[in-house]
Amino acid sequence: MASRPLILVSNDDGVHAPGVRALQRALRSFADVVVVAPKYEQSAQSHAISLHRPLRHDVLGDDVHAVDGTPVDCVYVALYRDDLLPRRPDLCASGINHGPNLGSDVVYSGTVAAAREAALRGIPSIAFSQLGRQTTRALEGSAEIAARLCRRLLEAERPEGQVPLLNVNFPEGSAKGIRPTRLGLRHYAEGVEVRSDPRGRDYYWIGGPGGVRHEPLEGSDTDAVDAGFVSVTPLRIERTFPDHFGIAAFVAAGEDP
Amino acid sequence: MASRPLILVSNDDGVHAPGVRALQRALRSFADVVVVAPKYEQSAQSHAISLHRPLRHDVLGDDVHAVDGTPVDCVYVALYRDDLLPRRPDLCASGINHGPNLGSDVVYSGTVAAAREAALRGIPSIAFSQLGRQTTRALEGSAEIAARLCRRLLEAERPEGQVPLLNVNFPEGSAKGIRPTRLGLRHYAEGVEVRSDPRGRDYYWIGGPGGVRHEPLEGSDTDAVDAGFVSVTPLRIERTFPDHFGIAAFVAAGEDP
Numbered sequence: 001m002a003s004r005p006l007i008l009v010s011n012d013d014g015v016h017a018p019g020v021r022a023l024q025r026a027l028r029s030f031a032d033v034v035v036v037a038p039k040y041e042q043s044a045q046s047h048a049i050s051l052h053r054p055l056r057h058d059v060l061g062d063d064v065h066a067v068d069g070t071p072v073d074c075v076y077v078a079l080y081r082d083d084l085l086p087r088r089p090d091l092c093a094s095g096i097n098h099g100p101n102l103g104s105d106v107v108y109s110g111t112v113a114a115a116r117e118a119a120l121r122g123i124p125s126i127a128f129s130q131l132g133r134q135t136t137r138a139l140e141g142s143a144e145i146a147a148r149l150c151r152r153l154l155e156a157e158r159p160e161g162q163v164p165l166l167n168v169n170f171p172e173g174s175a176k177g178i179r180p181t182r183l184g185l186r187h188y189a190e191g192v193e194v195r196s197d198p199r200g201r202d203y204y205w206i207g208g209p210g211g212v213r214h215e216p217l218e219g220s221d222t223d224a225v226d227a228g229f230v231s232v233t234p235l236r237i238e239r240t241f242p243d244h245f246g247i248a249a250f251v252a253a254g255e256d257p
Numbered sequence: 258m259a260s261r262p263l264i265l266v267s268n269d270d271g272v273h274a275p276g277v278r279a280l281q282r283a284l285r286s287f288a289d290v291v292v293v294a295p296k297y298e299q300s301a302q303s304h305a306i307s308l309h310r311p312l313r314h315d316v317l318g319d320d321v322h323a324v325d326g327t328p329v330d331c332v333y334v335a336l337y338r339d340d341l342l343p344r345r346p347d348l349c350a351s352g353i354n355h356g357p358n359l360g361s362d363v364v365y366s367g368t369v370a371a372a373r374e375a376a377l378r379g380i381p382s383i384a385f386s387q388l389g390r391q392t393t394r395a396l397e398g399s400a401e402i403a404a405r406l407c408r409r410l411l412e413a414e415r416p417e418g419q420v421p422l423l424n425v426n427f428p429e430g431s432a433k434g435i436r437p438t439r440l441g442l443r444h445y446a447e448g449v450e451v452r453s454d455p456r457g458r459d460y461y462w463i464g465g466p467g468g469v470r471h472e473p474l475e476g477s478d479t480d481a482v483d484a485g486f487v488s489v490t491p492l493r494i495e496r497t498f499p500d501h502f503g504i505a506a507f508v509a510a511g512e513d514p
Contacts, residue, residue: 108304178511
């Protein structure tokens, strides 16, 4: 690693979001930082990648770039265009997201996807999300903790060939501490709301009335943030599920094609 | 289960793609089938969900619906709008995708995401993808096998509370058999191609020159399709990685906030 590590920063709220700027400022205390973030908000874009349309890239300032695509597009372009980063980054940090990414949120989140994309390409990565109101004070406090967590991740020993992907959530208010956690169970109010447009034609909004419920689960990220702690959850990217080999074998054994 | 099972069918190539229609026809031999698929092509949309814009829904015919959103939107709307499905589906089948979804493709695929969304909501699910040319003959052959695999999955015993998510790929040409597999290693030519538009401004295409390389891996989906077999891989949706709890604990233990 160079004397100062290089950190690639992205997010899904867009390059102008206060969370990504707070993260950039805090990381600059010990690292070289390049921001490559979506030009427009990309919440809930998950791991979408733009293979079927071209992308535009704008240089917004010193080490701040906007790409008019998804969070995954931003990380891909940063890593494979040779004029954005001075060298291969030592770490990728994504966020700080406006709103939580707890439990199964990680499947839908663009913030987590940016970190996942870098991890898939061999770069230790960490996604940050902030619960509650994103006041300047809350963001600055979270960004300082985020910077310390990034420094620790750079120092962490890791098994040969393994690339950590961490998912961090900051609680509302001042954090009481930091806890290693696992993904919790977060239940949304499901439903589709039907509305009628001014021309009398129906349209749908995804999501039911009412809020989100956390199922108590010891050691979970949901429990941690509800108790006022920062959660740090190690993720494993979707892969083969050996427990279901029996089911796959049963399904495959039906008949010869 | 009713005398005839109910199968929800979706895809990412769009409601008019030949793959989804072939799958629908084949499944009708033993099941009630409702297609809810994207109005427009949604390849590589991964698990994106439209929380920040409204959706339109068109009825295209008996039990064929188009939603102008992502594959995940389609499955969500099918499950939570009460006028699309006559009852809760017994199975969700996605595809047959135009092109493979092998190895890490599953992270980016909209076809797999539709199946994953149904699995997250408790419905056994299976994603189908076709290598090679999608001739009517190839698709009809694959759709017949797909229908048999769906029937087997409906019959499979499964551990209490566990929901199988299977990823199936059909090889080029006639299949020699069906194999239970694990995700293989698929390497793309990485890069960003820069072009200049008629106004002289640069734009980017994601993906480098040259093709895809499969790393040989015993028991993998890539090995299976390369040898002319149908692959059936059980997937585990991204979750906590207990092997990295040590790293998370090290990162969390840095300092008190």
